[in-house]
Amino acid sequence: MKTIEMRVLSALQPHPRNTALYGNEHGTYDDKLVESLRAGIWPGEIQVTTGNVIISGHRRCEHAIFANIESAEVWVRTDLPEDPTSPQVLEALLQANLQRNKSNEQKLREFALWKEVERELAKGRKSTLNRKSAPGEKHQEQKTGTARDLAAKRVGIGSGSDAEKAYKALMAADQAEASGDAGLMKKAKEVKIALEKGITAATRKAKETGLIEARKPIVEETPKPLTPTGKLSDATKLLIKREKQLMAERIEYVNSLRNFDAMTERYWKHLQREYQKQGRSILAQKMQITSKALQQDKTLLPLTEALGISADSSHKDCLLAMAGMAKKLEKSVNSALQLAGYLD
Numbered sequence: 216m217k218t219i220e221m222r223v224l225s226a227l228q229p230h231p232r233n234t235a236l237y238g239n240e241h242g243t244y245d246d247k248l249v250e251s252l253r254a255g256i257w258p259g260e261i262q263v264t265t266g267n268v269i270i271s272g273h274r275r276c277e278h279a280i281f282a283n284i285e286s287a288e289v290w291v292r293t294d295l296p297e298d299p300t301s302p303q304v305l306e307a308l309l310q311a312n313l314q315r316n317k318s319n320e321q322k323l324r325e326f327a328l329w330k331e332v333e334r335e336l337a338k339g340r341k342s343t344l345n346r347k348s349a350p351g352e353k354h355q356e357q358k359t360g361t362a363r364d365l366a367a368k369r370v371g372i373g374s375g376s377d378a379e380k381a382y383k384a385l386m387a388a389d390q391a392e393a394s395g396d397a398g399l400m401k402k403a404k405e406v407k408i409a410l411e412k413g414i415t416a417a418t419r420k421a422k423e424t425g426l427i428e429a430r431k432p433i434v435e436e437t438p439k440p441l442t443p444t445g446k447l448s449d450a451t452k453l454l455i456k457r458e459k460q461l462m463a464e465r466i467e468y469v470n471s472l473r474n475f476d477a478m479t480e481r482y483w484k485h486l487q488r489e490y491q492k493q494g495r496s497i498l499a500q501k502m503q504i505t506s507k508a509l510q511q512d513k514t515l516l517p518l519t520e521a522l523g524i525s526a527d528s529s530h531k532d533c534l535l536a537m538a539g540m541a542k543k544l545e546k547s548v549n550s551a552l553q554l555a556g557y558l559d
Contacts, residue, residue, distance in 0.1 A: 218291040224280050227261070227289070228268050230299055230308055236324050237312070240274060248275070249282045261289040262311065268299040271311030302335035309369075319410050319417075322370045323385050326378050329366035337362065373414055381414035384421035391426055402426055 251258065252275070261272030269276060270292060279287060295303050309325060309332070317325070363375035372378050384406055391403035402424040410417035422429040447455075 218293050219288050220291050221286055222289045223286045224276055229273050233273050244281055248278050252279050253282045263289050266297045270307050302332045305332050322372045323382050325370045326366050327382055329369045330362045333362040333365045380418045384418045387426040
């Protein structure tokens with residue numbers, strides 16, 4: 216809710232950045248505006264901080280004082296800090312002048328202040344994002360882009376890079392004007408005239424007049440000859456030849472390593488296949504040896520008949536059956552088990 220209060224106009228102070236942005240308009244009055252104010256018709260409200268610093272309405276306030284109006288209702292911005300240099304107050308100052316008809320010079324000065332404001336506001340947004348949100352609290356949408364790009368977009372004056380260069384040209388022109396030197400003041404005037412044509416024109420003019428240093432083109436230096444005649448020395452030729460040989464040796468070594476790696480992989484796969492084959496054949500061979508040993512042992516024939524073991528029975532079943540028999544068969548059975556690989 217707005218806080219509207221009656222304030223003495225002579226007690227209100229102009230914002231310290233307003234004159235730097237838009238120039239000094241003191242002593243220049245519009246008769247129509249003066250008559251309108253005397254009739255009680257205000258074209259807009261006056262906004263002030265709680266410390267009586269004007270945010271919006273500098274021109275109206277000055278015209279009202281000229282019209283002998285002692286006090287008027289003003290909007291006291293209690294939603295803003297009292298410090299007029301805070302980024303929130305500076306943002307409000309710029310926002311209040313969005314509809315003003317501005318020259319390119321004024322836009323560039325706004326650009327510099329917007330850039331300052333955007334940087335400070337970005338710090339505040341960052342600290343807010345790092346802070347844990349209270350229940351139900353919502354963060355404002357975070358703006359993206361560099362401060363100078365956001366500032367250039369605010370004033371509608373091209374890219375941030377071009378605006379930055381033009382602002383440097385404007386600052387150089389301001390310094391030239393303040394120097395009091397007739398030659399420098401003339402150059403500064405040329406830059407500001409070019410500025411009304413465009414910001415790139417101002418940058419170019421500032422470089423032409425020498426107010427700012429033009430970037431030197433990057434020229435690739437031609438390598439200096441190693442000898443006064445421009446030919447390579449014998450030592451250098453020998454060094455180059457040796458380097459070429461070493462490079463060829465390195466390439467050959469790398470290729471050899473690759474070939475060895477491929478060969479090793481093929482050999483390993485071959486060993487795996489052979490191991491699987493050998494494992495199966497060795498087991499079959501042991502079983503065959505065991506079968507022959509049992510057939511040759513005459514003392515086992517009556518036993519096999521008694522147990523009903525035939526040639527179709529598995530070797531393991533035969534051996535397990537015989538292991539449970541009388542001790543007199545232990546020697547022959549253990550021998551067979553050893554041959555089969557079931558005992559160490």
